[in-house]
Amino acid sequence: MAFPYEHEREVRILSRGWGDPRTRTLEGWKALGGYQALEKALRMPRGEVIDEVKASGLRGRGGAGFPTGVKWSFMPKEKTGPQYLCCNADESEPGTFKDRELLRWTPHQLIEGCLIAAHAIQADHVFIYCRGEFFEAVQVLARAVEEAYEAGLIGKDILGTGIDIELTVHSGAGAYICGEETALMNSLEGRRGLPRIKPPFPAAVGAFGRPTTINNVETLCAVPHIVQHGGAWYREQGTEKSSGTKLFCVSGHVVRPGNYELPLGFPLKDLIYDVCGGFRPGRSLKAVIPGGSSVPILNAAECEDCTLDYEGVVEAGSMLGCASVIIMDDTTDIVKQVRRMVDFYAHESCGQCTPCREGTQWMARILRRIEEGRGTEEDMDTLLDLGDQMTGTTICVLSDSAAAPVASSIAKFRDDYLALIRRGERVGAA
Numbered sequence: 001m002a003f004p005y006e007h008e009r010e011v012r013i014l015s016r017g018w019g020d021p022r023t024r025t026l027e028g029w030k031a032l033g034g035y036q037a038l039e040k041a042l043r044m045p046r047g048e049v050i051d052e053v054k055a056s057g058l059r060g061r062g063g064a065g066f067p068t069g070v071k072w073s074f075m076p077k078e079k080t081g082p083q084y085l086c087c088n089a090d091e092s093e094p095g096t097f098k099d100r101e102l103l104r105w106t107p108h109q110l111i112e113g114c115l116i117a118a119h120a121i122q123a124d125h126v127f128i129y130c131r132g133e134f135f136e137a138v139q140v141l142a143r144a145v146e147e148a149y150e151a152g153l154i155g156k157d158i159l160g161t162g163i164d165i166e167l168t169v170h171s172g173a174g175a176y177i178c179g180e181e182t183a184l185m186n187s188l189e190g191r192r193g194l195p196r197i198k199p200p201f202p203a204a205v206g207a208f209g210r211p212t213t214i215n216n217v218e219t220l221c222a223v224p225h226i227v228q229h230g231g232a233w234y235r236e237q238g239t240e241k242s243s244g245t246k247l248f249c250v251s252g253h254v255v256r257p258g259n260y261e262l263p264l265g266f267p268l269k270d271l272i273y274d275v276c277g278g279f280r281p282g283r284s285l286k287a288v289i290p291g292g293s294s295v296p297i298l299n300a301a302e303c304e305d306c307t308l309d310y311e312g313v314v315e316a317g318s319m320l321g322c323a324s325v326i327i328m329d330d331t332t333d334i335v336k337q338v339r340r341m342v343d344f345y346a347h348e349s350c351g352q353c354t355p356c357r358e359g360t361q362w363m364a365r366i367l368r369r370i371e372e373g374r375g376t377e378e379d380m381d382t383l384l385d386l387g388d389q390m391t392g393t394t395i396c397v398l399s400d401s402a403a404a405p406v407a408s409s410i411a412k413f414r415d416d417y418l419a420l421i422r423r424g425e426r427v428g429a430a
């Protein structure tokens with residue numbers, strides 16, 4: 001069955017098997033070579049597994065792009081008690097819908113990646129923390145976990161190696177903030193999903209007070225392929241600093257939105273016009289948010305030479321984040337879009353930090369005022385000032401994430417703001 005939409009320029013490593021229900025089963029996954037990497041990894045010294053992942057250059061796909069092998073090496077050298085791996089499957093960033101597909105089409109790929117990672121960091125227990133709304137995905141994953149337990153791939157003495165790893169699927173209750181790694185651990189422990197102050201970092205004091213590594217679903221799904229084929233093989237895709245393939249979640253005003261697995265460094269314009277079929281007749285590019293709602297917006301000129309890798313997107317004026325590319329044509333009301341994003345952050349703020357709790361609400365109110373034609377030019381300065389106070393001053397970066405699209409949209413689409421403000425002035429004068 002063809003999976004909508006596919007494109008010939010895709011390099012399907014993680015998304016291989018999507019659309020085919022057989023890959024959801026243990027038998028189907030094994031038919032694609034599944035669990036061979038686990039067998040190999042369990043017989044490798046754990047340091048070698050970490051070195052292979054370091055050699056691959058794999059960077060975390062949850063947003064920050066931190067090198068995965070380096071993160072794993074932060075775990076204690078000498079184990080003094082239980083250690084944990086948390087797989088972050090909370091995927092709630094507006095515009096992001098890749099982890100859900102990995103969970104529902106290739107659950108064994110994720111289980112295999114989790115088990116290899118757990119071996120590498122000496123974790124006794126893996127927790128896959130799933131977004132509360134992922135009903136179908138969680139059912140598919142839970143069935144796959146049962147199958148893997150029955151086949152001796154999880155639990156005691158895995159594949160006769162003497163290694164014990166347990167795995168639990170945990171459903172959240174649908175809060176965006178529980179995707180932040182320390183809030184996730186609090187939620188897992190049965191507490192309110194509030195981010196913790198760092199340090200201590202999770203590798204020292206994590207879930208249940210024990211050393212813990214947190215990785216994104218897509219990050220862990222890449223691991224079996226790296227172990228199986230080697231870090232150098234993985235580096236054949238992508239760029240020097242951003243190796244491998246990436247799942248790009250494309251949404252917005254293009255003819256063929258969807259998930260596409262492409263090598264990092266792929267040109268943004270090729271993604272828009274070739275892979276996604278461009279715009280509807282008569283429409284043109286106005287703006288792109290390249291990495292999910294938390295990153296600065298790019299205008300059409302900035303998209304011109306932008307390549308989709310961690311460095312390329314920064315050079316263009318934004319961040320790759322989790323590569324959720326939101327594309328907007330010339331009919332887009334930028335102020336309205338930004339206001340809707342800020343509404344989201346205001347709703348999802350956990351309320352611990354004053355700049356975030358109050359700032360997101362103020363921003364939303366000011367933006368709504370401008371949108372409704374009741375704004376002034378000073379409101380833009382107030383928004384920028386508020387954004388400054390919300391950035392770098394809070395426990396987690398949700399606050400920074402809310403401020404970034406506001407500041408960048410004022411800098412790059414000032415005329416859109418002015419048009420609404422002046423329309424209001426004209427209405428007032430009439």
Ligand SMILES: Cc1cc2nc3c(=O)[nH]c(=O)nc-3n(C[C@H](O)[C@H](O)[C@H](O)COP(=O)(O)O)c2cc1C
Binds near residue numbers: 061
């Ligand atoms: C507000 C907020 C929400 C987040 N949501 C997610 C999420 O849904 N999934 C995810 O993998 N990472 C999310 N992150 C990033 C995680 O804190 C963490 O960095 C990531 O899971 C680490 O995995 P990686 O190293 O594999 O990228 C979020 C961060 C913040 C501040």
Ligand code: SF4
Binds near residue numbers: 195357
């Ligand atoms: S920045 Fe916002 S979401 Fe993050 S801890 Fe502070 S109040 Fe909570």
